[in-house]
Amino acid sequence: METFDVAIVGGGPAGSSCAAFCALAGLRTLVLERENFPREKVCGDCLNPSCWPVLERLGVAQRVRDLPHSKLDSVGFIAIDGHEVVVHLPIGDHCEFSVKRSLFDDLLLKRASDLGTYVCEGTTVTALANSGNWKIETAGGESFSAQTLVGADGRNSTVARLRNLLPRPTRERVALQAHIPLPRNFGSRVVLQFLQEGYSGQAPVNETQLNLCLVGAPPTISRLRQWAERHFEITPDQPWRTITPLTRSPVPCANENLLFIGDVARVVEPFTGEGIYYALRSGELAANAITKIVRRKDRQSALREFTRASAQMYRGRLWINRLARAAVLWPHVGSLFVRAAQIQPAILRLLTRKIVSYRNDEARMTNDG
Ligand SMILES: Cc1cc2nc3c(=O)[nH]c(=O)nc-3n(C[C@H](O)[C@H](O)[C@H](O)COP(=O)(O)OP(=O)(O)OC[C@H]3O[C@@H](n4cnc5c(N)ncnc54)[C@H](O)[C@@H]3O)c2cc1C
Numbered sequence: 001m002e003t004f005d006v007a008i009v010g011g012g013p014a015g016s017s018c019a020a021f022c023a024l025a026g027l028r029t030l031v032l033e034r035e036n037f038p039r040e041k042v043c044g045d046c047l048n049p050s051c052w053p054v055l056e057r058l059g060v061a062q063r064v065r066d067l068p069h070s071k072l073d074s075v076g077f078i079a080i081d082g083h084e085v086v087v088h089l090p091i092g093d094h095c096e097f098s099v100k101r102s103l104f105d106d107l108l109l110k111r112a113s114d115l116g117t118y119v120c121e122g123t124t125v126t127a128l129a130n131s132g133n134w135k136i137e138t139a140g141g142e143s144f145s146a147q148t149l150v151g152a153d154g155r156n157s158t159v160a161r162l163r164n165l166l167p168r169p170t171r172e173r174v175a176l177q178a179h180i181p182l183p184r185n186f187g188s189r190v191v192l193q194f195l196q197e198g199y200s201g202q203a204p205v206n207e208t209q210l211n212l213c214l215v216g217a218p219p220t221i222s223r224l225r226q227w228a229e230r231h232f233e234i235t236p237d238q239p240w241r242t243i244t245p246l247t248r249s250p251v252p253c254a255n256e257n258l259l260f261i262g263d264v265a266r267v268v269e270p271f272t273g274e275g276i277y278y279a280l281r282s283g284e285l286a287a288n289a290i291t292k293i294v295r296r297k298d299r300q301s302a303l304r305e306f307t308r309a310s311a312q313m314y315r316g317r318l319w320i321n322r323l324a325r326a327a328v329l330w331p332h333v334g335s336l337f338v339r340a341a342q343i344q345p346a347i348l349r350l351l352t353r354k355i356v357s358y359r360n361d362e363a364r365m366t367n368d369g
Pocket of ligand 1: 009010011012013014015032033034035041042043044045046047048123124125126152153154155157158159175176177213215243246261262263264270272273274275276277279
């Protein structure tokens with residue numbers, strides 16, 4: 001059996017980014033992905049501007065821009081009583097951008113494959129054993145061997161669960177998502193709408209479709225769906241994708257020759273639309289660490305550096321995440337905030353710009369030395 005330098009479980013943005021950077025560094029790289037791509041995913045489909053530098057380093061920024069998409073020029077915050085405050089977003093090449101995950105994730109996984117990654121789709125990892133190297137077994141009865149292992153298999157990670165590291169999920173909220181016909185005159189904006197039972201995120205993803213997300217507690221989610229059916233004139237047989245949990249504790253990102261990236265390491269509040277950025281960037285950081293480990297540089301210092309850089313990635317951002325979570329957990333409070341912003345919009349503008357801003361972490365790290 002061939003032993004790979006690195007096996008990555010999950011071919012979402014985190015896994016594909018890590019695989020592409022590992023392959024670029026010349027490592028024998030394997031990705032095991034449960035689904036057959038292209039596949040959709042519960043997501044608002046919005047790329048934060050900070051994604052662009054990573055996509056440029058991956059060599060796919062232009063190809064992403066060439067996919068069917070929308071450039072989002074504003075965010076409309078709507079209070080429960082219907083009052084709306086609009087905050088304008090930066091425009092240009094590094095704008096907030098929406099693209100269906102079926103297209104985006106497929107492009108990234110293909111990029112990893114084109115760079116030399118061995119990709120197995122339709123392959124679910126079910127068992128792991130570590131005896132120096134990792135032995136990875138799949139539902140189809142195949143087994144693979146690798147020196148280092150990366151868990152990139154999302155918020156309900158099998159890898160973390162198999163290693164007894166997955167925090168107990170709190171099933172406090174559930175998300176529903178669908179692509180529906182784009183309402184006339186919707187414009188190029190993201191809408192974040194507080195509702196009695198939770199909230200809804202809406203964004204056009206191309207010239208004809210709207211991404212519609214609903215987030216609420218399990219007992220109220222059917223009321224949210226009925227609201228969406230009335231509001232957007234969609235039929236009750238509309239298929240919805242669903243996911244839970246929306247909140248859980250983080251998992252330590254470095255465990256000897258096992259690294260965790262993307263949603264496995266930390267699930268952030270979807271309201272802020274930053275998860276894809278963290279997935280891409282943590283994939284890049286893990287690839288840097290794995291390259292050093294495989295080239296027999298000091299393993300402990302590579303892992304320490306990965307842990308430090310991962311923490312740095314979130315620095316200055318998590319308090320906004322907590323604020324957003326509080327606003328959506330108590331939509332009446334979020335609504336009051338929107339009403340206050342009608343009189344004094346500066347704070348909402350500041351918070352939005354803090355989240356939706358172009359940030360090149362690689363350049364920042366180089367400058368920091
Ligand atoms: C309602 C909602 C809206 C959101 N909106 C946005 C947004 O607008 N913008 C944004 O940036 N983020 C958003 N997010 C967050 C974003 O979706 C995630 O942060 C992002 O998908 C994380 O990427 P990942 O690669 O870590 O995991 P994932 O994208 O979940 O990829 C994990 C992959 O692992 C595979 N896998 C799982 N188990 C196994 C297994 N046992 N074996 C093999 N493969 C396996 C899965 O099939 C999947 O392809 C939203 C999240 C939610 C819930």
